[in-house]
Amino acid sequence: MNASLLLRRCQLIAQEASGQTVDIAIAAGQIMAIAPTLEISAPIELDIGGQLVSAPFVESHIHLDSALTAGQPRWNLSGTLFEGIEIWRDRKADLTIEDVKTRAIQALKQQASLGVLFVRSHADVSEPSLSALKGLLAVREAVKDWMTLQVVAFPQDGLYGSETNAALMEESLKLGADAVGGIPHYELTREDGVRSVHKIFELAQKYDRLIDIHCDEIDDPQSRFLEVVAACAIRSGLGPRVTASHTTAFGSYNDAYALKLMGILQRAQLNFIANPLINITLQGRTDTYPKRRGVTRVKELWQSGLNVSLGHDCIQDPWYSLGTGNLLAVAEMAVHVCQMTGQDEIDACFDMVTSHGARTLNLQADYGIAEGQPANLIVLDARSRYEAILNRATVKYVISRGQVLVETAPPAVTWHGE
Numbered sequence: 030m031n032a033s034l035l036l037r038r039c040q041l042i043a044q045e046a047s048g049q050t051v052d053i054a055i056a057a058g059q060i061m062a063i064a065p066t067l068e069i070s071a072p073i074e075l076d077i078g079g080q081l082v083s084a085p086f087v088e089s090h091i092h093l094d095s096a097l098t099a100g101q102p103r104w105n106l107s108g109t110l111f112e113g114i115e116i117w118r119d120r121k122a123d124l125t126i127e128d129v130k131t132r133a134i135q136a137l138k139q140q141a142s143l144g145v146l147f148v149r150s151h152a153d154v155s156e157p158s159l160s161a162l163k164g165l166l167a168v169r170e171a172v173k174d175w176m177t178l179q180v181v182a183f184p185q186d187g188l189y190g191s192e193t194n195a196a197l198m199e200e201s202l203k204l205g206a207d208a209v210g211g212i213p214h215y216e217l218t219r220e221d222g223v224r225s226v227h228k229i230f231e232l233a234q235k236y237d238r239l240i241d242i243h244c245d246e247i248d249d250p251q252s253r254f255l256e257v258v259a260a261c262a263i264r265s266g267l268g269p270r271v272t273a274s275h276t277t278a279f280g281s282y283n284d285a286y287a288l289k290l291m292g293i294l295q296r297a298q299l300n301f302i303a304n305p306l307i308n309i310t311l312q313g314r315t316d317t318y319p320k321r322r323g324v325t326r327v328k329e330l331w332q333s334g335l336n337v338s339l340g341h342d343c344i345q346d347p348w349y350s351l352g353t354g355n356l357l358a359v360a361e362m363a364v365h366v367c368q369m370t371g372q373d374e375i376d377a378c379f380d381m382v383t384s385h386g387a388r389t390l391n392l393q394a395d396y397g398i399a400e401g402q403p404a405n406l407i408v409l410d411a412r413s414r415y416e417a418i419l420n421r422a423t424v425k426y427v428i429s430r431g432q433v434l435v436e437t438a439p440p441a442v443t444w445h446g447e
């Protein structure tokens with residue numbers, strides 16, 4: 030078979046330490062061959078010049094239904110999670126499928142241009158119209174030729190926040206949501222929260238779906254739904270198909286409880302997602318000083334061998350008015366907030382927005398740079414993961430399904446001084 034695209038002198042992460050490069054040949058949307066030197070030609074040949082070629086970034090946690098709505102209908106003045114939920118309740122009153130589709134595709138194009146080709150988005154399913162879910166399911170179909178999108182049915186107002194919400198969740202799964210979501214810490218009582226977690230597992234088994242729960246996204250050290258999620262994962266055996274998002278209260282638990290919990294989590298083998306941009310912004314708002322960071326124990330979870338990925342969570346919405354969708358900004362924030370400043374730790378933060386995210390999304394064989402894999406890869410203006418985070422490197426080429434989808438020139442700096 031003839032190659033359609035050839036990348037010369039690529040630095041793969043696996044050979045970062047040695048500095049050895051490889052050529053990568055692509056044909057029919059797949060990686061055809063990888064070798065130090067390939068004696069073939071192709072209609073398009075790119076000399077990568079020893080720069081880093083990675084599997085694409087994976088956005089493991091975002092809310093595309095609310096993306097690009099900052100200030101609508103008003104600004105979040107307290108900056109808290111709960112005022113954000115109030116504002117979103119007003120904004121979503123006039124949500125339409127078209128409105129969701131337009132903004133979501135705009136946000137996905139923005140992320141794809143920054144090297145993100147796999148995204149898990151939550152869709153609020155607390156409204157009887159299910160406009161957010163229907164809009165995002167339509168988007169999943171519309172972008173499938175260049176982007177893989179997973180949609181989580183997310184009961185923003187609580188699974189038991191109203192009499193209809195549990196039925197709306199089940200309807201969402203019948204419509205084709207990829208995962209069951211939840212928000213146990215926002216339910217009316219602790220008992221409702223526990224009941225919601227059990228219901229989520231029951232539905233995931235009934236419809237054979239993944240699970241991704243907004244879990245303990247609060248500074249309250251008494252918010253302990255993570256142990257409930259872990260227990261359900263152990264008893265059901267679903268662990269690797271289950272994700273606990275945020276778990277910010279874990280950062281406020283006393284160490285004796287945290288140590289006990291860590292043992293349970295290792296048995297459960299859940300996936301974890303921290304959203305450092307948003308966690309550092311929303312949490313700690315009721316503290317004076319010292320003020321908590323409000324981020325889960327990323328470093329300790331990672332050191333325990335558990336799968337941790339990082340998400341952007343929000344792009345210009347009621348919870349966070351900033352954000353461009355750049356996962357290198359997320360990784361850079363994790364380095365700071367989670368104190369992951371060692372060389373291995375910085376590399377791990379890069380992995381948390383790439384391969385670890387792929388594991389969270391259960392992408393398995395669809396992800397990674399190897400012969401026979403789908404040809405999804407990115408070329409960074411950097412020679413290593415460290416340089417990529419250091420410089421928030423430009424993603425020069427985004428290759429999706431074997432085609433160059435986006436090309437971006439790094440900024441050119443001209444020095445006119447002495």
Ligand SMILES: [Zn+2]
Binds near residue numbers: 090091092151243
């Ligand atoms: Zn979220």
